[in-house]
Amino acid sequence: MIVLRQDPLTEEWVSLNADRQERPLTAGRLMGCPFCPGEGTEVGTVPFDVAVFENKFPAFHAPGASEVVVYSPHHHDDLAYVSVEHGTLIWHVWMDRTKALMQDASIQAIVVFENRGSKVGASIAHPHGQIYAYPYIPPRLQRERQQFLSTCPLCHFHEPHGPYIMANDLWRIEVPYAPRMPYQLWLVPQRHVAHLAELTEEEVGEGVRLMQHIVRTYDTYFGLRTALVMALYQEVQKSSAYHLRWDFLPIDRGQGKIKYLAGSELAMDAFVVDMTPEFVQSTLEPIFQRIHQEKRMN
Numbered sequence: 001m002i003v004l005r006q007d008p009l010t011e012e013w014v015s016l017n018a019d020r021q022e023r024p025l026t027a028g029r030l031m032g033c034p035f036c037p038g039e040g041t042e043v044g045t046v047p048f049d050v051a052v053f054e055n056k057f058p059a060f061h062a063p064g065a066s067e068v069v070v071y072s073p074h075h076h077d078d079l080a081y082v083s084v085e086h087g088t089l090i091w092h093v094w095m096d097r098t099k100a101l102m103q104d105a106s107i108q109a110i111v112v113f114e115n116r117g118s119k120v121g122a123s124i125a126h127p128h129g130q131i132y133a134y135p136y137i138p139p140r141l142q143r144e145r146q147q148f149l150s151t152c153p154l155c156h157f158h159e160p161h162g163p164y165i166m167a168n169d170l171w172r173i174e175v176p177y178a179p180r181m182p183y184q185l186w187l188v189p190q191r192h193v194a195h196l197a198e199l200t201e202e203e204v205g206e207g208v209r210l211m212q213h214i215v216r217t218y219d220t221y222f223g224l225r226t227a228l229v230m231a232l233y234q235e236v237q238k239s240s241a242y243h244l245r246w247d248f249l250p251i252d253r254g255q256g257k258i259k260y261l262a263g264s265e266l267a268m269d270a271f272v273v274d275m276t277p278e279f280v281q282s283t284l285e286p287i288f289q290r291i292h293q294e295k296r297m298n
């Protein structure tokens with residue numbers, strides 16, 4: 001059973017679902033993978049390219065939804081390394097689901113995310129993402145909304161902003177001016193777009209490429225399949241002037257070192273970060289450019 005409760009001290013909502021304790025842990029296992037095609041698995045035997053279904057162990061029921069997006073029938077098809085065509089198909093699934101879920105007026109926010117790797121909580125190794133449609137406004141989005149009321153801080157460049165990794169006509173990759181995690185990056189459309197369903201085909205195609213190059217940059221720098229959270233911040237309420245972005249949150253603070261959320265972060269929501277955005281820019285930019293150029297020439 002799912003219960004929503006509001007914290008009487010902060011008015012922040014939490015979702016309680018004790019049944020989630022029962023969900024299977026198959027990180028790293030291939031046998032018995034519930035997302036590989038086959039009899040009795042969650043995706044069944046009907047052939048698919050990308051599969052979407054209701055999470056068996058949801059964070060929300062209606063109003064609200066928790067959906068799973070299985071990126072591919074193949075157990076090792078990482079989003080960062082599939083073809084651009086297949087990546088585009090995955091983006092289209094996110095766009096279609098955003099459009100469909102938006103029709104329900106009781107849904108306050110739709111967040112697309114991937115927990116990449118068991119270190120950030122992925123309980124099933126088979127690459128997949130999730131869509132949470134919240135029946136309330138998540139605290140972070142609530143606070144951000146206030147900043148978009150008069151002008152857009154992502155369009156107005158007199159607002160403080162961090163250094164860029166790259167920028168073209170369609171997107172830019174920015175190190176946040178005030179990051180929460182050491183190697184955090186944003187992927188921001190240059191056009192003022194509130195939600196995924198408003199993106200053009202051209203923006204999607206380039207977005208897929210850049211997203212893949214960001215994750216490959218991390219994998220090259222950290223020397224492994226980087227554990228990270230990738231989340232799409234978007235706004236589906238018609239009244240808002242929000243500007244969407246992808247947020248990349250690796251948990252590493254250096255090769256082989258993990259940034260743990262500890263006293264200040266967990267107790268106070270106050271993030272202490274071990275390096276400057278300028279350092280992150282100078283470290284990641286050359287790797288990114290190399291990967292980006294190689295792909296252009298192929």
Ligand SMILES: [Zn+2]
Nearest residue numbers: 033036075126
């Ligand atoms: Zn699998």
Ligand SMILES: [Zn+2]
Nearest residue numbers: 152155192243
């Ligand atoms: Zn904007």
